[in-house]
Amino acid sequence: MIGRVAVSLCLLAALAIPAFAQQVSPTLAELASHTGADRTQRLVAGAKKEGVATIYSSMTLDDQKVLSAGFEKQYGIKLQFWRASSESILQRALVEYRGGRYEVDAIETSAAEMESLHRERLLVEVKSPHLADIVPAALRPHREWVGDRLNIIAAGYNTNLVKKQDQPKRYEDLLDPRWKGRLGIEADDAVWFGALANAMGEEKTVKLFRDIARTNGLSVRKGHTLLANLVVTGEVPFALTIYHYKAEQLKNSGAPLEWYVLPPGFARFLGTGIMRRAPHPHAAILFLDFMLSDAQRLLLDRDFTPTNMKVKPLDLPFNVIDPAQILDQGDKWQKLYDEIVIKQGR
Numbered sequence: 001m002i003g004r005v006a007v008s009l010c011l012l013a014a015l016a017i018p019a020f021a022q023q024v025s026p027t028l029a030e031l032a033s034h035t036g037a038d039r040t041q042r043l044v045a046g047a048k049k050e051g052v053a054t055i056y057s058s059m060t061l062d063d064q065k066v067l068s069a070g071f072e073k074q075y076g077i078k079l080q081f082w083r084a085s086s087e088s089i090l091q092r093a094l095v096e097y098r099g100g101r102y103e104v105d106a107i108e109t110s111a112a113e114m115e116s117l118h119r120e121r122l123l124v125e126v127k128s129p130h131l132a133d134i135v136p137a138a139l140r141p142h143r144e145w146v147g148d149r150l151n152i153i154a155a156g157y158n159t160n161l162v163k164k165q166d167q168p169k170r171y172e173d174l175l176d177p178r179w180k181g182r183l184g185i186e187a188d189d190a191v192w193f194g195a196l197a198n199a200m201g202e203e204k205t206v207k208l209f210r211d212i213a214r215t216n217g218l219s220v221r222k223g224h225t226l227l228a229n230l231v232v233t234g235e236v237p238f239a240l241t242i243y244h245y246k247a248e249q250l251k252n253s254g255a256p257l258e259w260y261v262l263p264p265g266f267a268r269f270l271g272t273g274i275m276r277r278a279p280h281p282h283a284a285i286l287f288l289d290f291m292l293s294d295a296q297r298l299l300l301d302r303d304f305t306p307t308n309m310k311v312k313p314l315d316l317p318f319n320v321i322d323p324a325q326i327l328d329q330g331d332k333w334q335k336l337y338d339e340i341v342i343k344q345g346r
Contacts, residue, residue, distance in 0.1 A: 023276065023277070024124050024276045024277075025276070025277055025278070025281060027281050028124060028274070028276070028277075028278055028281035028284070028285075029124070031043070031046075031281055031282065031285050032124050032125065032126045032127065032274070032285065033127055034127075035127050035129065039129070040286075040289070042282070043282050043283075043285055043286045043289070044075055044282075044286065045282075046281070046282030046283075047075060047077045047280070047282040047283035047286045048075075048076060048077060049282075050077075050280040050281075050282055050283045051077065051078070051280075051283075052077065052078045052079070052080050052280060052283065053071075053077065053078075053079055053080065053105045053106065053280050053283035053284055053286070053287045054080045054082070054103060054104050054105045054106075054279070054280065055079055055080065055081050055082070055104070055105065055106050055107070055108060055287065056081075056082050056083075056084070056089045056092065056093065056104050056106075056107045056108070056109070057081055057082075057083060057089070057107070057108040057109060058083065058084065058085055058086045058089060058108075058109040058110060058270070059081075059083065059108065060083075060225060060246075061081075061083055063302055063304075064079075064081045064083060066298055066301075066302060067079065067291075067295055067298060068081065070290075070294065070295060070298050071287065071290055071295075074290070074294060075286060075290075077283055077286070079287065082104075085188075086109040086110035086112070086113040087113065087188075089107060089109050089113060090109075090113040090116055090117065093107060093117065093122065093275070094120065094122075097122060097277070102275070102277035102278070102279050103279065104275055104278070105274065105275060105278040105279060105280050105281075105283060105284035105287065106272055106273065106274050106275065106278065106284050106287050106288060107272070107273055107275065108148065108270065108271070108272045108291065109270060109271075110268065110270050111147070111268050111269045111270065111271060111321070111323035111326070112191065112323045112326040112327060112330075114145040114270075114271045114273055114323065115140070115145075115323040115324060115326075115327060116327060117144075117145070117273060118140070118142055118144045118145060118273070119327070121276070122275060122276055123144035123145055123273040123274060123275065123276065124144065124273075124274050124275070124276045125142065125143045125144050126143075126274055126285055126288055128146075128285075128288055128289050128292060129289075130289055130292035130293045130308070131143070131146065131292070133292070133293070133308045133309055133310045134146060134147070134292060134307050134308060134309070135147075135307050135308075135309055135314045137269075137314075137320055138150075138269050138271070138307040140323075144273055145271045145272060145273030146271050146272060146273070146288070146291075146292060146307075147269030147270065147271040147307050148269075148270065148271055148272050148291045148292060148295070148296070148299070148306070148307055149245075149269070149270050149299055149304045149305060149306055149307060150267050150268070150269055150270075150304075150305040150306075150307060150314070150320075151243045151244070151245065151267060151268055151269075151270060151305075152243070152244035152245075152261065152265065152266075152267045152305065152318060153189075153192050153241055153242075153243065153244075153261075153265070153266045153267065153268070154241075154242055154243070154244040154247060154259040154260060154261050154265075155167075155168070155238070155239065155240055155241075155242070155259065155260060155261070155262050156228060156231050156238070156239045156242040156247045156257055156258065156259040157231065157237060157238045157239070157257070157258055157259075158231050158232065158234050158236075158237050158238075158256050158257060159256045159257065159258050160234065160256045161182075161234055161237040162237055162238055164258070166178070167238075167260070168238075168262065169262075170262065170263065171196075171200075171208060171212075171262060172208065174212050174216065174240075175208075175211055175212060175215060175216070176216075177215075177216070179216045179238065180215070180216040180217065181216070181217055182216075182236075182237040182238055183212070183216055183217065183218050183219065183236075183237075183238055183239075183240065184218070184219040184220075184221055184227055184230060184231070184236030184238065184239040184240070185218045185219070185220055185221070185227075185239065185240045185241055185341060186220075186221060186222070186223070186224050186227050186239075186241045186242070187220050187221060187222045187223075187342065188222070189241045189337070189341075190330070190333045190334040190336075190337035190338075191268075191321060191326050191330070191333065192241055192266055192321075193205075193209070193333055193336070193337045193340075193341065194326075194329055194330075194332070194333030194336075194337075195266050195319065195321045196264070196266070197333070197336075199264045199319065200264070206336060206340060209340050209341060210340050213340060213341060218240075218341055219236055220341065220342055221236070224241070224242055224243045224246065225243075225246050227239050227241070227242050228242045228243070228246045228247055228250060228257070229250070231247075231257055232250055232255040232256065232257050240262075242259065244259055244261075244305075245302070245303045245304045245305065247259035248303040249302065249303050252303065261318065264318075264319055265318035265319065266318055266319050266320075266321055267305075267318040267319070267320055267321070268320065268321040268323075269307070269320065269323075272287070272288050272291045272292075273288075274288055292307075292308060293308065296308040296311040296312075297311055300312055
């Protein structure tokens with residue numbers, strides 16, 4: 001989930017990115033606005049000369065390998081990934097730009113971190129022809145990053161330890177004594193908690209989770225993939241916040257895991273953006289085009305929810321968390337989440 005928003009925002013204010021780092025290189029500026037019939041041909045020819053695209057992404061290594069193989073097979077160009085949490089990616093990108101080090105071409109990570117990069121003027125709008133196929137909800141007004149996949153925040157349980165008929169139907173059901181010592185939650189889900197409070201009412205939500213943490217406890221774990229795997233092993237019989245795609249991957253591999261959405265459901269986009277001083281501009285834009293087109297089928301095959309409507313029509317029955325609201329309210333919800341969930345739940 002989103003990293004510590006408050007920490008990231010403090011870093012943004014402290015770094016004061018110099019003006020020269022915010023300029024768009026002439027080659028990138030021209031390529032980003034080019035919409036001619038020779039667009040792809042030019043990008044491929046230039047990318048072959050550049051030889052590589054450097055990507056910072058919070059996607060798992062296994063998923064990155066699938067994308068790398070697909071990109072190289074199609075274009076003969078390598079993707080060089082650096083994987084970390086969304087928060088770490090944001091911090092590294094900012095530190096590098098502050099030092100005048102332009103090492104990354106594109107970033108693919110969570111919505112709040114992508115929106116932070118936009119606010120710091122480190123991304124450039126690219127007029128990709130594939131934008132027409134993307135679900136409108138995945139497009140920000142500035143178009144400097146584009147949602148390429150949707151994460152549904154789900155509850156998950158071990159089917160050997162929890163019967164389907166016993167699964168909670170609402171968050172209030174987690175007060176039942178049967179859940180004492182059996183609940184897990186991700187350590188950096190303050191954004192989800194804030195969205196839940198906005199939907200259910202702040203006073204009600206704060207009281208409810210204080211009571212859950214105090215009476216039944218919450219095992220706090222760092223990492224949604226780790227939390228999902230702990231459900232599989234049975235160490236955490238029931239998790240409140242896992243990502244649906246990872247749960248589906250594990251379930252399809254035969255793991256004793258089932259997931260579903262406790263109302264009101266929430267989802268958030270992850271997206272791709274091109275850095276203003278991308279060292280490999282042709283390969284960078286080609287990567288964005290790839291993520292919005294051919295990679296969408298690869299993401300679907302990996303149980304992600306793609307945003308290209310030609311690959312799979314996207315119905316949004318859940319509330320999509322607004323990344324701008326995440327940044328604007330992040331301090332408040334992080335403080336409450338630390339107080340109620342992290343401190344009381346351990």
